[in-house]
Amino acid sequence: MDLKLDQPNTTTNTYHATYTLYQRYGSLLLGYITEVLNDKTLAEQCLIETFKQVQGKIGEYTQAEGSWIRLQRLAKNVIGAYHKSLNNGHNHLNGQTTASNRYTGLMTPEQQLVFCGMHYQQKDIAMLAAELDQTQHQVKQLLREALIIIRNEQKR
Amino acid sequence: MNRNVKEFIESGVLEAYVIGSASADEEREVLRMKNYHPQVKDALTELETDMEELASRIAIPPPPNMWNRIEAEFNELSTIPHAPLEIGDRQQRSRPEPENKENQYINVESESTHMRIHKNWKWVFAAVFILGKIFLGFAIYFYLENRQAQQNIQELKQQVKELRGK
Numbered sequence: 001m002d003l004k005l006d007q008p009n010t011t012t013n014t015y016h017a018t019y020t021l022y023q024r025y026g027s028l029l030l031g032y033i034t035e036v037l038n039d040k041t042l043a044e045q046c047l048i049e050t051f052k053q054v055q056g057k058i059g060e061y062t063q064a065e066g067s068w069i070r071l072q073r074l075a076k077n078v079i080g081a082y083h084k085s086l087n088n089g090h091n092h093l094n095g096q097t098t099a100s101n102r103y104t105g106l107m108t109p110e111q112q113l114v115f116c117g118m119h120y121q122q123k124d125i126a127m128l129a130a131e132l133d134q135t136q137h138q139v140k141q142l143l144r145e146a147l148i149i150i151r152n153e154q155k156r
Numbered sequence: 157m158n159r160n161v162k163e164f165i166e167s168g169v170l171e172a173y174v175i176g177s178a179s180a181d182e183e184r185e186v187l188r189m190k191n192y193h194p195q196v197k198d199a200l201t202e203l204e205t206d207m208e209e210l211a212s213r214i215a216i217p218p219p220p221n222m223w224n225r226i227e228a229e230f231n232e233l234s235t236i237p238h239a240p241l242e243i244g245d246r247q248q249r250s251r252p253e254p255e256n257k258e259n260q261y262i263n264v265e266s267e268s269t270h271m272r273i274h275k276n277w278k279w280v281f282a283a284v285f286i287l288g289k290i291f292l293g294f295a296i297y298f299y300l301e302n303r304q305a306q307q308n309i310q311e312l313k314q315q316v317k318e319l320r321g322k
Contacts, residue, residue: 027215027216027217029211031216035214047222048225072207076176118175119175125179139168
């Protein structure tokens with residue numbers, strides 16, 4: 001979904017552009033981060049950190065397309081960094097989410113592993129390919145199938 | 157649809173892109189294909205909408221003070237140029253002093269009619285308010301005293317006139 005904003009060129013515009021992004025995507029980001037971390041206080045901290053970083057590169061997030069994807073990617077980086085610093089580099093992100101069970105319940109175990117691994121646990125394709133003993137192309141296909149299931153379910 | 161474009165769309169690379177798992181080369185390729193092929197652009201837009209829709213199902217409204225907390229971080233960043241953006245050590249991090257006084261204030265062209273001031277000013281405003289009340293009390297007291305004195309003077313003048321008349 002597009003978010004049309006003027007390209008910010010002053011401190012005031014940056015502030016307003018960031019606030020517009022916050023109003024549009026704040027609740028979505030907090031929901032996503034809470035799902036991943038399963039900790040409301042930490043999630044709020046990550047949301048603050050995410051928007052702090054947005055302010056520094058506001059132009060990237062106010063383009064005509066893909067604002068949500070870019071914001072979610074930034075949030076993933078923040079979560080990853082936060083979680084690593086709290087767990088000495090070990091990844092224990094929440095893989096069994098509650099709200100997405102509606103969708104993951106319709107997936108095969110492999111599709112679940114790929115979707116949850118990438119979306120919630122910051123795993124990359126190579127890591128999942130090794131874990132599943134499959135090629136990277138097969139992993140991408142599993143992800144594609146998982147997203148098709150989600151799309152079909154959302155349309156119902 | 158061009159066979160290559162169809163294969164590209166069905167390869168799963170667009171899904172990897174929207175979920176943030178595509179490699180740098182794949183990302184460049186996705187953006188290049190998106191610019192040249194409307195079908196790729198449409199497929200990507202559809203996937204982005206799906207991801208946003210998925211997120212909206214689990215959205216949690218932030219607490220009411222959340223924007224103030226974010227705003228406070230903005231002010232911190234604005235007053236401390238090049239402050240390190242370290243994560244996870246907020247409690248331990250102490251705020252470095254600004255290098256000079258000019259950097260303590262944000263240079264903004266404000267469109268808002270509101271202003272932000274330091275919290276210490278509330279004590280000054282409270283003191284001014286209390287002193288104002290005290291002065292008002294004194295002013296009323298002295299006004300009444302003065303009015304009473306004026307009345308006494310008028311009565312005395314009247315008495316003096318009456319005595320002179322006799």
